[in-house]
Amino acid sequence: MRMLKYAASGIALCCNVALASPDMAAANSYYMVADHENDYSLAIDDGGPSFNGEFFMSWPDFKQSQAPYELELWDSATRSWQTVYTGKNLHYMSDEKRTSGVYSFRLKCQGYAGCPSSGYIYKKTDVVLEPSFVNLAYNDKKQNVNVYWEEKATEGYIIEQSIDNGNTWEHMIPEGKEVRLYHGKNFTGFISTSPDVVLPKTTINSMRMANARSMGMQAFARMAVSQSTSAKFDPGNFKYRIKNCNMYRCGTYQESNHFYEHLLNPLIEDPTFESGKVQFYPNNADELVVSASRPIDANKSLRASLSNWGYIEWEHKYSTWDKYNPRFGINGMTARGLIRVDHLDPDSSLSIYPVANYYQGRNPNGSIKSHRLEGQQMIISRAPNSVDGRRLTVKTVRDEWEVDASEIIEFDQQLYLNTSEHIIKNVKFYVRLLGSNARFQLDNAQLYENGGLGQYDPSFSIYISNYIGELKTEWTDFAKTGLKDQPNLMHPVTGHCPAPNAGEFHYKVEYTPYGKEQWRTYYCGVGSRFMSQGGSSHTAFSTGRYEFRVNCKGFANCPDDGYVRGYTVILRGVESVLAQPNQAQKQVYLSWPKTLGAYGYIVEQSEDSGSTWRRINPRTVDESMLWQGNHLYTKNKVLIPNYELTNSTRFTYRVKACRYTRCQDGYGYSNEVILVGRDVSGHDGIGAITNFKADKSRILPGEAIKLSWERPKGPHGAFYNEHLRYSIYVTKPGEGEFLKWNGLEDLSVKREGETGIQKLGTQTFRIIACDSFGNCSPSSTTSIEVVGRPPMPLEFSSNKTEVFTNDVVTLNWKMNPSYGLPVSYHLGLNEPSWQPGYFEPLLSQSTATSHQITFDKTGVHRLSLQACNQDGCSETRTLSIVVSSRPPALSIDSHVLNWNSILGATLYKVQKATCSENCSSAEQFAWTDVGNVKVPQFVIPEADKGKFYYRVSACFTSQVDCTKWSNVVEDRVKIKNVIFIHTDLLGSPVAESTLKE
Numbered sequence: 001m002r003m004l005k006y007a008a009s010g011i012a013l014c015c016n017v018a019l020a021s022p023d024m025a026a027a028n029s030y031y032m033v034a035d036h037e038n039d040y041s042l043a044i045d046d047g048g049p050s051f052n053g054e055f056f057m058s059w060p061d062f063k064q065s066q067a068p069y070e071l072e073l074w075d076s077a078t079r080s081w082q083t084v085y086t087g088k089n090l091h092y093m094s095d096e097k098r099t100s101g102v103y104s105f106r107l108k109c110q111g112y113a114g115c116p117s118s119g120y121i122y123k124k125t126d127v128v129l130e131p132s133f134v135n136l137a138y139n140d141k142k143q144n145v146n147v148y149w150e151e152k153a154t155e156g157y158i159i160e161q162s163i164d165n166g167n168t169w170e171h172m173i174p175e176g177k178e179v180r181l182y183h184g185k186n187f188t189g190f191i192s193t194s195p196d197v198v199l200p201k202t203t204i205n206s207m208r209m210a211n212a213r214s215m216g217m218q219a220f221a222r223m224a225v226s227q228s229t230s231a232k233f234d235p236g237n238f239k240y241r242i243k244n245c246n247m248y249r250c251g252t253y254q255e256s257n258h259f260y261e262h263l264l265n266p267l268i269e270d271p272t273f274e275s276g277k278v279q280f281y282p283n284n285a286d287e288l289v290v291s292a293s294r295p296i297d298a299n300k301s302l303r304a305s306l307s308n309w310g311y312i313e314w315e316h317k318y319s320t321w322d323k324y325n326p327r328f329g330i331n332g333m334t335a336r337g338l339i340r341v342d343h344l345d346p347d348s349s350l351s352i353y354p355v356a357n358y359y360q361g362r363n364p365n366g367s368i369k370s371h372r373l374e375g376q377q378m379i380i381s382r383a384p385n386s387v388d389g390r391r392l393t394v395k396t397v398r399d400e401w402e403v404d405a406s407e408i409i410e411f412d413q414q415l416y417l418n419t420s421e422h423i424i425k426n427v428k429f430y431v432r433l434l435g436s437n438a439r440f441q442l443d444n445a446q447l448y449e450n451g452g453l454g455q456y457d458p459s460f461s462i463y464i465s466n467y468i469g470e471l472k473t474e475w476t477d478f479a480k481t482g483l484k485d486q487p488n489l490m491h492p493v494t495g496h497c498p499a500p501n502a503g504e505f506h507y508k509v510e511y512t513p514y515g516k517e518q519w520r521t522y523y524c525g526v527g528s529r530f531m532s533q534g535g536s537s538h539t540a541f542s543t544g545r546y547e548f549r550v551n552c553k554g555f556a557n558c559p560d561d562g563y564v565r566g567y568t569v570i571l572r573g574v575e576s577v578l579a580q581p582n583q584a585q586k587q588v589y590l591s592w593p594k595t596l597g598a599y600g601y602i603v604e605q606s607e608d609s610g611s612t613w614r615r616i617n618p619r620t621v622d623e624s625m626l627w628q629g630n631h632l633y634t635k636n637k638v639l640i641p642n643y644e645l646t647n648s649t650r651f652t653y654r655v656k657a658c659r660y661t662r663c664q665d666g667y668g669y670s671n672e673v674i675l676v677g678r679d680v681s682g683h684d685g686i687g688a689i690t691n692f693k694a695d696k697s698r699i700l701p702g703e704a705i706k707l708s709w710e711r712p713k714g715p716h717g718a719f720y721n722e723h724l725r726y727s728i729y730v731t732k733p734g735e736g737e738f739l740k741w742n743g744l745e746d747l748s749v750k751r752e753g754e755t756g757i758q759k760l761g762t763q764t765f766r767i768i769a770c771d772s773f774g775n776c777s778p779s780s781t782t783s784i785e786v787v788g789r790p791p792m793p794l795e796f797s798s799n800k801t802e803v804f805t806n807d808v809v810t811l812n813w814k815m816n817p818s819y820g821l822p823v824s825y826h827l828g829l830n831e832p833s834w835q836p837g838y839f840e841p842l843l844s845q846s847t848a849t850s851h852q853i854t855f856d857k858t859g860v861h862r863l864s865l866q867a868c869n870q871d872g873c874s875e876t877r878t879l880s881i882v883v884s885s886r887p888p889a890l891s892i893d894s895h896v897l898n899w900n901s902i903l904g905a906t907l908y909k910v911q912k913a914t915c916s917e918n919c920s921s922a923e924q925f926a927w928t929d930v931g932n933v934k935v936p937q938f939v940i941p942e943a944d945k946g947k948f949y950y951r952v953s954a955c956f957t958s959q960v961d962c963t964k965w966s967n968v969v970e971d972r973v974k975i976k977n978v979i980f981i982h983t984d985l986l987g988s989p990v991a992e993s994t995l996k997e
Contacts, residue, residue, distance in 0.1 A: 042059070042060060042062055042109055042112070042114040042115055042116075043059070043121060044057055044058070044059050044105060044121055044122075044123035045058050045059070046105075046123060046125040049125065049127070049251075050098070050125070050126070050128070051127075051128055051129065051130065051251050051252050052129070053098045053099065053127055053129055054094050054097055054098075055092070055093070055094040055098070055103070055105075055125065055127075056091065056092070056093050056094075057091060057092040057105060057123070057125075058091040058092075059090055059091075059121070061090050062109065062112045062113070062114065062115075063088075063112065065088055068086050068087050069085070069086070069087065069088065069089070070083060070085070070086050070108045071083070071084055071085040071086075071092050071106075071107050072084065072105065072106050072108075073104070073105055074104040074105075074106075081106065084105075099127065099152065099153040100127050100128055100129045100152050100153050100154045100244055100246045100251070101126065101127055101246050102124055102125070102126045102247050103124070103125055103126065104122065105122070105125065106120040106121065106122050107120065107121045109121050126246050126249065128244055128245070128248075128250065128252075129152055129244055129251065130242075130243070130244055130251050130253065130254040131150035131151075131157075131195070131242050131244060132150045132554075133149060133150055133455075133555070134147065134149040134241065134242050134254050134256040135147070135148055135149065135256060135454060135455050135556050136238060136240060136256050136257070136259055136453075136454035136455070137414075137453055138201070138236065138238065138259060138452035138454070140264060140452060143200065143201040144199060144200050145198070145200075145201060145236075145238055146197075146198050147159065147196075147197055147198075147199060147256070148195060148196040148197070149195050149242045150195065150556070152244050154245060155182060155184075155193075155245050155246055155247055156182055156191030156192055156245050157191055157193075157195065157243065157244055157245065158171065158187060158189075158242065158250055159171070159173075159174065159192055159197065159242060160172060160240065160241050160243075161202065161238065161239070161240055162238075162241075163202055163203060163204055163237050163239075165237065165239070166239055166255075166258070169241065171190075172199055173190045173192075174194075174199060176197075178192060178193045178194040178197075179192055179193065180193055182245055184245055184247070185248055185249040186249050187243075187250045191245055203234050203235070203236055204237075206234065233263055235261040235262070235263070236260075236261040237258075237259075237260050237261070238258070238259045238260075238261075238454070239259070240255070241253040241254065241255040241256070256454055256455070257454045257455050258454075259452075259454040260331070261452075262331050262449075262450035264448040264450050264451075265449040265450060266447075266448055267316045267446075267447045267448065267449065268314060268445065268446050268447055271337065271443075271446040272300070272443065273290045273300045273301060273442075273443065274298055274299060274300050276300065277290065278290055279302075279314060280304075280312040280429075280431075280445075281313050281314070281315070282312055283310050283311050283312070283313070283596055283597055284307055284308050284309065284310025284311070284433075284594045284596050285305065285306055285310050285311075285312060286305040286306070287303065287305040288302070288303075288304050288305075289302075290303070291303040291441070293752060293756075294340075294702065294875060295443065295877070295878075296338050296339075296340055296408055296441055296442075296443035296444075297443045297444055298443075298878055298879070301441040301442060302441065302443065302445070303439075303441050304440055305437070305439045305750070306431075306433040306437070306438045306439075307437050307594070308594060308596070309432075309434060309435070309545065310594070310596065311430055311431060311433060311464065311596075312430070313428050313430050314428065314429040314445075314447060315426055315428045315429075316428075317426045318424055318425060318426055318427075319359075319425045326359060326423045327424040328423060328424075330417055330419065330422075330424065330449045330450050331416075331417055331418075331450050331451060332416050332450055332451025332452070332453055333354040333355075333356055333375060333414065333415040333417065333427055333447065333448065333449065333450070333451055334354065334412065334414050334447070334448040334451040334452070335352065335411070335413045335414075335429050335445075335446075335448075336411065336412050336413075336444070337410075337411055337444050337445035337446060338409070338410055338411075338442070338444050338445075339352065339380075339409050339411060339440055339441065339442050339443075340407070340408050340440060340441045341392055341405060341409070341438065341439070341440045342439040342440060342441070342704040342752065343389065343437065343438065343439040343704060343706065344381065344389060344392070344435075344437075344438050345435055345436040345437045345438070345695075346382060346389070347435045347515075348382075348435025348436050349379055349380060349433075349434050350379070350380045350381075350431060350432065350434075350438055351378070351379050351380075351430070351431070351432045351434065352377065352378045352380075352411050352413055352432075353375050353376060353377040353378070353413050353415075353430055354374075354376075354413060354414070354415045354428070354429055354430075355372060355374050355375065355428040355429075355430060356417060356422065356424055356427050356428075357370050357371065357372050357424070357425045357426050357428075358370070358373060358417075358423055358424050358425060359371075359424075359425055360423070360484070361484075370425055371472075371474055372474060373415065373417075373422075373461055373474065373476070374415070374459045374460070374461040375413055375414055375415025375416075375459065376397045376413040376414050376415065376453075376459070377397075377413060377459075378394065378395070378409075378411045378413055379395045380392055380395075381393050381395075388696060388697065388698070389405060389696065390404060390405045390696075391403070391404060391405065392404070394409055396413070397457055406700070406703070406875065414451040414453050415453070416451065416453040416454070416455060416457065416476075427449075428447075429445070434514075437695075437706070439704055439706070439750070439752075455556075456476040456477065457476065457478070457556075457557045458475070458476055458478045458555055458556075458557060458558050458559075459476050459564055460473070460475045460509075460548060460549070460564050460565060460566035461473065461474045461475065461566065462548060462566040462567070462568045463568050464568065464596065464597065465568065465569040465570070466568065466569075466570055466571070467572060467597075467657065467659060467663065467664040468535050468540070468662065468665045469534035469535065469540030469541040469542065469570055469665075470531070470532060470534025470535070470537075470540065470541075471541060471568065472531045473509065473522075473523070473530050473532075473548065473566070474528060474529045474530075475507065475509070475528050475550050477528040478552060478555045478556070478558075479505045479507065481507075481526045481528065483527050483528065484527055484528055484529045485527055486525050486526050486527025487525060487527075488523050488524065488525055488530060489506070489525045490522075490523060490524050490525075496521075504526065505526070506524050507523070507524065507525065507526070507527070507528060507550055508521065508523070508551050509521070509522045509530070509548060509550045510522060510548070511546050511547065511549075512546070513546060513547075514544075514545035514546055514547045514567065515545075515547075522548065541570045543573060543666075544569075545567070545568075545569050545570075546568050547566075548566045548567070548568070549563035549565045549566075550563065550564055551563060571596060571597075571664060572664055572666045573656060573665075573667050574592050574593070574595055574601070574656060574657055574668025575592070575593050575668060576592060576593065576668055577590060577591075577592045577653055577654070577655050577668045577669060577670035577671075578591050578592065578670065578671070579651070579652075579671055579672075579673045580721070580722060580723035580724065581673040581675050581721060581722060582722070582723040582772045583677055583722060583771075584677075584772035585642065585772060586675055586677055587639060587640060587641060587645070588639075588640040588645065588651060588673055588675070588723075589637070589639055589723045589745070590603065590637065590638040590639075590655070590670065591637045591638075592655055593636065594636045595657035597657075597659045598658065599632060599634070599658055599659055600624065600625050600632025600633055600634045600657075601632055601633045601655050601656065601657050601658070602615065602630060602632060602633075602663065603615070603633060603638055603655050604616065604654050604655075604667075605640070605644065605652070605653055606651070606652045606654070607648035607650065609650065609672070610652055610669075616638075616640060618632070618633050622635075622638070622639075628658075630663075632658055637745070640653075645675055649674055649675050649676060650672060650673070650675075651673050651675070652670060652671075652673075654667035654670065655667060655668050655670075656668070671719065671721070673721060679773040685715070685776075686712050686714065686720055686724070686769055686770075686771065686775055686776065686777040687715075688712060688777055688778040688779075688780055689709050689710065689712045689767055689769055689777055690709070690710045690712065690713075692708075692765075692780040692781070693708060693709075693782050694706065694707050694765070694783075694784045695707075696784065697784055698784065698787060699757065699784055699785075699786055700786070700787070700788045700789060700791070701757065701758045701759070701760065701786055701788070701789075701791040702752070702757070702791030702792065703752065703756065703757075705751055705752070705756070706750040707728070707748060707750070707782070708748040709726070709747055709748070709767060709780070710747065711769075712724070712769050722775075723772060724769045725744060725745060725770055726743075726744040726767055726768070726769050727739060727742045727743070727744070727767070727770070728740050728741045728749065728765055728766065729766045729767075730763060730764070730766075731763065731764040732759055732761070732763055733759060733760070733763070734761075740765075757786055758786075758791055758816050758819040758820075759786060759820060760786050760787065760821065761785070762783055762784070763786065764781060764782075764783045765781060765782050765783065766781045767779065768780075788872065789868070789869060789871045789872035789874055790815070790819060790821070790823045790867040791816060791867070791874055792866075792867070792875045792876070793813045793814065793815055793825075793865055793866075793877050794813075794814055794815055794816040795812070795813055795814050796811070796812075796865050797811070797812055797813070798810065798811055798812070798881060799812065802884075803881055803882065803884070804883065804884055804885065805855060805856055805857070805884070806854060806855075806856060806886075807854065807855065808853075809852065809853050809855070810850055810851070810852050811827070811850060811853060811863065811879070812850045813849055813877075814849055815867060822847070823847075823867040823868060823869055824845040824846060824868050824869075825845075825847070825848065825849075825865060825866065825867055825868070826841065826843065826844055826846075826864075826865070826866045826868060827841070827842040827844075827846070827851060827864070827865055828841055828842060828863065829853075829862070829863055829864075830863075830864070831857055831859070831861055832857055832858070832859025833859075839862075839863075842863075845868070855881070855883040857883065858883050858884055859882075859883060860881070861880070861881045862878055862879070862881075863878065863881065864876045864877075864878050865878075865879070884963060884964060885902060885905075885954065885956075886902075887953065887954070887963045887964045887965060887966045887967075888900055888902060888936065888953070888954055888963070888966045889966065890950070890951065890952050890966040890967050890968075890969050891969065892969040892970075892971055895945050895946075895971060896937065896938070896939050896940065897910065897937065897938040897940065897950055897952065897969070898936065898937050899952050899966060900936060901936045902936075904956055905954035905955060905956060905963075906955060906957070907932045907934050907954075908936065908938075908952055908953065908954050908955065909932055909952065909955060910930040910931055910932070910933065910938050911927045911950070911952075912927070912928060912930050912944065912948040912949065912950050913925035913926050913927045913928070913949045913950075913968075914948060914949070915949060925949060925968075927951070932959075938950075938952075944971070945971060946972055948970075949968050949970050949971075950969055950970075950971060951965045951966050951967070951968050951969075952966045953965050953966065
């Protein structure tokens with residue numbers, strides 16, 4: 001032991017004399033640091049390793065207060081000793097926290113008794129910080145757990161897992177190169193050098209099976225039999241803890257939350273949209289339809305066009321205003337699906353995320369408070385270097401990448417819920433636009449109860465829109481203050497926030513008008529929820545779009561800039577109203593931008609320049625609704641008929657929007673119109689249409705485009721006060737001009753898919769505007785170039801709606817005739833047991849438009865079809881064919897049912913039924929189970945003979961995995977007849993009779 005001490009001392013003295021660095025040893029070497037590094041009577045005491053980054057050094061009073069002490073720390077960056085303390089105290093407490101590692105100190109003692117010959121007392125001490133968080137995310141598809149934690153300056157990390165609620169722990173060694181062997185004072189073994197690992201799902205049952213397998217086949221077989229009767233779902237029960245290791249020792253553990261896996265429960269009835277049901281509710285959606293044009297998967301997708309901060313939402317209500325029936329015990333929500341973004345304006349982005357509204361606390365009137373919690377968001381925006389919008393940036397909580405605008409993006413966004421705290425009122429699934437315009441297609445969109453997150457991610461929840469300027473905000477308690485509604489500590493005049501107390505964290509929420517950097521404080525304090533008042537309150541927000549942010553720097557999954565953000569639209573009045581008179585018909589056309597979240601609109605008319613107003617109610621031909629006693633227009637366009645315009649020639653209009661809770665507290669006002677009933681266009685007429693353009697100058701065949709323009713001016717650039725309609729003419733390559741659209745009233749129109757532009761080359765568009773008297777504007781033109789790969793095949797189908805194994809199926813397809821150029825086809829097949837996304841080629845570079853195929857496996861077979869030319873191949877059109885085993889062919893003879901044997905069947909289900917004379921099909925029979933047999937024969941019991949109809953189904957791995965029912969047979973009793981022949985006295989037959997048995 002003494003030799004070890006001297007050896008350690010020798011190292012320190014050597015390094016000092018040679019002026020070498022006392023830094024840590026190389027990463028792949030190990031050494032032990034003694035608590036006292038020399039045998040001299042003078043020594044520095046550090047009290048052991050530091051687990052919080054702070055040092056406390058003490059030493060004996062060998063100078064007897066005659067001179068100050070000077071303590072130095074080796075700085076590896078400058079490779080020099082730095083003074084950290086000078087004074088007469090006999091101790092030093094660090095004024096800053098250090099990262100994990102080994103640190104060298106020295107105290108000058110030259111000239112004093114017991115001082116080494118170097119003139120210094122040396123001390124090596126170490127810091128081992130624990131990670132501030134350990135997070136987990138379970139992937140039910142891959143059956144693994146992503147565990148990640150705060151990264152520290154370290155040699156590596158010990159990972160331990162518990163699958164029994166923390167009763168026992170197992171040391172986990174992740175696969176991969178980021179693992180090394182470690183030897184320290186309190187641990188020897190393998191450690192991870194990465195703070196982000198993926199571990200396989202392990203359960204108590206799977207561990208028992210693995211142990212049984214290691215004990216031999218007999219034990220494994222017994223275990224397998226015992227497990228075979230249990231449910232297939234084997235829920236995971238995970239908890240992890242991480243210990244940081246420096247070069248000397250490993251520190252203390254930081255634990256994750258406990259995660260208990262729940263089965264994902266789908267809520268959306270038809271996520272594939274193949275039934276044609278839209279299911280999502282539109283807000284500021286110019287279009288929301290189920291379309292067969294360029295589907296993402298199978299035959300149909302949901303196509304949407306959003307404008308002006310619009311969104312689509314799907315909602316599942318557990319409780320309503322008149323029925324309290326909340327959902328308990330779910331651990332999260334999961335929103336999954338596929339999206340293809342066809343267009344995004346430069347100022348726009350799309351967000352995809354789940355939301356839960358939950359109950360907590362009560363209002364002053366005793367009603368239960370409802371609160372909103374938003375989940376992880378996928379944000380899709382234009383890539384910074386994409387001038388034409390063909391490249392997109394996709395950003396999630398922990399990843400960011402770029403895709404082409406035609407690529408299909410898979411999303412999997414989750415929301416963490418506490419099963420014991422969150423009492424769920426309703427859940428929602430959003431695709432939301434921030435900005436002007438977006439077009440996209442959605443497919444395989446599903447919202448599930450439950451998820452795989454083990455903890456909150458930083459997120460900010462806020463009203464999407466509000467009509468009176470009030471805001472209700474909430475953010476996840478990522479700092480774990482455990483507090484909700486707490487006072488706002490912000491000074492009401494200066495906006496200043498006080499400094500938090502020692503060990504206390506303050507959330508600071510700021511806001512700015514969207515697109516500007518004019519940040520102001522909204523809230524600061526320890527709470528994670530705050531509501532500001534609207535209406536006449538001084539805290540009410542005015543009409544506008546706002547961006548909010550809350551500081552989260554240093555917390556897990558906080559964005560790189562240190563803030564998590566939320567966005568809202570305040571709409572205290574309709575933004576603008578345009579009134580256009582039709583002088584020829586003496587009518588007025590009103591239009592205004594759609595108001596986010598509006599159920600409908602109230603329209604009022606003034607005939608005295610706004611002194612008085614009267615309500616204009618919808619006509620029977622108008623789309624309208626009755627809401628709280630008000631007749632609302634449900635469209636943002638209204639025709640005011642001439643019978644409403646008889647009391648004056650000068651008219652002004654105002655409009656307000658109403659939603660499910662209230663109407664706006666202000667109006668949007670129109671320009672004044674003058675009805676004179678004659679042409680008032682003047683000699684200069686209508687000015688040219690300006691800013692006529694396509695949102696893309698170059699497109700692929702069939703790709704969506706949007707043409708837009710601005711309303712032309714009148715004489716001398718003034719507002720042209722007359723209702724206008726627009727006509728657009730098209731010139732295709734090598735063809736003459738033709739009228740494509742006539743009588744348009746909007747300032748945009750779009751084309752896509754089968755009705756989109758197919759022909760390669762440059763196409764020119766010409767637009768004119770005309771009023772009700774036939775006065776027209778000069779023409780304005782724009783053009784686009786159609787290049788590249790062909791469009792998706794127009795049709796892809798099979799000749800059979802019901803397919804059984806070994807059936808011959810004919811596949812047929814064709815191109816849009818408007819394309820008109822030769823193509824070749826690639827046809828691929830994905831069988832049920834194959835990896836998703838892999839398609840084995842059936843045809844390659846073929847000009848055929850049909851193909852015959854036979855399926856020998858049951859299940860869903862997916863076929864892919866692409867059209868190709870010299871520039872590449874089209875987007876893929878897919879076709880799914882469900883192949884079933886052919887049902888047994890059933891016959892009956894002498895009260896015995898017989899049928900053909902079905903390959904792979906483990907049992908046969910037999911059913912019987914009775915039916916009245918009104919039954920027209922077997923589905924109307926009252927079927928009951930008779931029993932299961934393992935051979936293709938069933939003898940009808942004596943008591944049932946002649947009474948029932950029968951059918952059979954063959955089952956495979958379970959009584960659910962079965963064929964369709966066979967044909968139906970009837971069991972009839974054969975009637976025996978005895979015929980008696982009656983004769984006269986001479987034996988001649990004179991009559992006969994029958995006796996039935």
